Amino acid sequence: MAITSYPFSSSPLVTEVQYALTASRWGKDGVHTDDLSSTALKVTANGTSSVSIAAGSAFVNGATFENDAAYSLSVTSNSGGSSARKDLVVLRYDASSDSIAPVYKTGGTSAPGLTNSSGTGVVEIPLAECTVAAGASVVASGAVADRRWGVGRPIAYGTPGARRPSRRGQLLVEGNDIYLGDGAVWNYVGTAGSPTWGTYTPVWTAGSTPINWGSGSQNIGRYKRDGKTCHVTIQLIPKGNPAGYDDPLQVNLPFACHNTVRQLFAVAFTSSNSEGSALGTATTYPTESTTKIARIRFPVSSGSSGVPGAEVVNTVNMLTNEPFNVRTDDVLTISGTYELA
Structure with a gap:
C-alpha cells in the first residue's frame, strides 16, 4: 500500500x-x-x-x-x-x-x-x-x-450595496441572508441559522413624548426573527401613573416593518385598579413610522344605531389615561407577527 x-x-x-x-x-x-x-x-x-x-x-x-x-x-x-x-x-x-x-x-x-x-x-x-x-x-x-444536468454557477457572496447582476439559478449569500437569482433580480429565499428568541427594551411614547411608567416597571420586549418576518411580544406592568397626554400611545418594534402595508397585532389589557379588562388591536402606520406600533385601539360602544336600545360599536385610540387610566400593576400585552422591511 x-x-x-x-x-x-x-x-x-x-x-x-x-x-x-x-x-x-x-x-x-x-x-x-x-x-x-x-x-x-x-x-x-x-x-x-x-x-x-x-x-x-x-x-x-x-x-x-x-x-x-x-x-x-x-x-x-x-x-x-x-x-x-x-x-x-x-x-x-x-x-x-x-x-x-x-x-x-x-x-x-x-x-x-x-x-x-x-x-x-x-x-x-x-x-x-x-x-x-x-x-x-x-x-x-x-x-x-x-435529462440534462445543469451545472449552473457557484455560490456568490456579496453585500446589499454592491450586488452583482442576477444570474438565473445562482445563489447569493449576504451575511446570513440567501437569495436566488432569476436573471433579472435576486429573490429572497431565507436566513441561515435556526430562529432564536432575543430581547429588547420597548420605548413608549405619546407622539414624540417619552413616557415614564415608574421605577421598577416591568417593560419586556421579546422577538424571534425568521428571515423577513418577526414575531414580537411586548408586556408592560407599570409601577406608576404617568400624566395624561392627548396623543395616542405608541411603542417601538425590534426591527423596522414593511413600508407599504399595515401590520396587525393582538392586544390584551387587564386592570388591577377596578377598570376591568379588554381585547384590542395594535397597528403599524407605515406612512407615519416604520419603527413603531403607531396605534393601540379598543372597541367601545358609542351612539345609537337607530334601533331602540341598540348601540354602535366603535374603536378608540389608547392614551395613557383613556379609555383606561393605565397605572400601577395594570398589565398590557401586545403580540403578533409582522413583515420586515
Whole structure:
C-alpha cells in the first residue's frame, strides 16, 4: 500500500488519473448552462433514424466537452422488438480512449443506468431519454425527454450595496441572508441559522413624548426573527401613573416593518385598579413610522344605531389615561407577527 500526494515540486501532477481525481471535485458534472430552458446540448428528434445534439459544452469528471454545431447520433433499431424501448443519450468520459463523446445507449422497458467508475475509467452523464416504438428504427419528435444536468454557477457572496447582476439559478449569500437569482433580480429565499428568541427594551411614547411608567416597571420586549418576518411580544406592568397626554400611545418594534402595508397585532389589557379588562388591536402606520406600533385601539360602544336600545360599536385610540387610566400593576400585552422591511 502506498500513500501519494500531489501536486508539489517534488511530486507534480503527471497522469490523467491524477488529474481526473483532482479536477472532478472542482465542479459538478453537467451541461454548462444557467437555465435548462436553453438549447445547450439539448437532444431533439424528427422521426428519422438519428437524433440531433445542439451546440454547447459540459463538464464530465473534471474534463470539458465542447460541441460547436449540431451533432447527429444514430438510433439503434428496435425492428425486432415487441414493445417500446427506452434509451439514453449520454456524454461518456472514457479514460482509455482519452475522450468525452456522445453515446446512444439502448435500454428496455426502462432506460439503462449510468456508468460511474469513480473518476478513473468511464463516467457518464445523461442528456436525453428516447423512446423507440416496437418494430421501429426511428425516434418520433415527441419521444425525447430532456435529462440534462445543469451545472449552473457557484455560490456568490456579496453585500446589499454592491450586488452583482442576477444570474438565473445562482445563489447569493449576504451575511446570513440567501437569495436566488432569476436573471433579472435576486429573490429572497431565507436566513441561515435556526430562529432564536432575543430581547429588547420597548420605548413608549405619546407622539414624540417619552413616557415614564415608574421605577421598577416591568417593560419586556421579546422577538424571534425568521428571515423577513418577526414575531414580537411586548408586556408592560407599570409601577406608576404617568400624566395624561392627548396623543395616542405608541411603542417601538425590534426591527423596522414593511413600508407599504399595515401590520396587525393582538392586544390584551387587564386592570388591577377596578377598570376591568379588554381585547384590542395594535397597528403599524407605515406612512407615519416604520419603527413603531403607531396605534393601540379598543372597541367601545358609542351612539345609537337607530334601533331602540341598540348601540354602535366603535374603536378608540389608547392614551395613557383613556379609555383606561393605565397605572400601577395594570398589565398590557401586545403580540403578533409582522413583515420586515
